[in-house]
Ligand SMILES: Nc1ncnc2c1ncn2[C@@H]1O[C@H](COP(=O)(O)OP(=O)(O)OP(=O)(O)O)[C@@H](O)[C@H]1O
């Protein structure tokens with residue numbers, strides 16, 4: 001079976017309010033997915049479910065043939081689920097919690113390796129890839145917003161996950177940095193990573209995705225299709241309330 005994730009009728013409710021409604025989908029290994037929907041449609045919620053952060057949902061979720069639910073947390077943890085699936089928070093501040101950039105990137109590898117020299121090599125390799133090797137000794141609190149995004153991605157890549165779930169990774173970035181991120185994501189895709197990326201950027205990032213999952217304002221999956229076919233369907237994007245009539249796709 002080539003599906004990394006399979007969801008069947010996944011519904012998530014908080015205080016009787018449905019914030020994800022009957023989501024069914026398959027995520028294929030090695031493909032890139034854009035997750036698109038208006039503000040509040042449920043993108044972050046779906047990503048947190050896929051990342052094993054929210055486990056008390058209704059319906060069924062499988063990671064390969066393993067069922068993911070609140071009873072399986074210990075087993076998922078033991079089987080390395082949280083190493084294989086990396087989640088980058090929409091709010092970068094929530095993710096970074098170490099004092100220095102080095103320690104932040106080293107945190108993951110330190111859970112799985114104990115040779116400090118190897119850990120250093122890994123941190124340096126990832127930091128160079130994201131062009132932040134000059135920041136390794138910096139205090140996290142002194143970083144700019146864009147630098148924090150790179151550190152957050154580096155800390156996830158340090159574990160070499162096979163699935164990357166990135167929640168609006170290019171928010172608040174300048175145009176050059178957005179292009180940099182798009183190049184990085186393309187390279188990750190080319191080495192076979194499975195990518196799920198939520199974005200409001202209709203240019204680079206969206207077009208990088210093989211498939212797009214489009215959410216509706218009432219928290220349902222409106223359509224899963226090739227990115228090309230979804231981008232070309234202006235009426236569908238209007239129905240999803242991600243664009244209005246005047247928007248040029
Ligand atoms: N724990 C919670 N308790 C109550 N409501 C919640 C909770 N988490 C999310 N919601 C609500 O569920 C809806 C979906 O939220 P979510 O963060 O998944 O949307 P989103 O598509 O990521 O939006 P954005 O584009 O603004 O990031 C929103 O209306 C939000 O207010």
Ligand SMILES: [Mg+2]
Nearest residue numbers: 043044090167
């Ligand atoms: Mg969100």
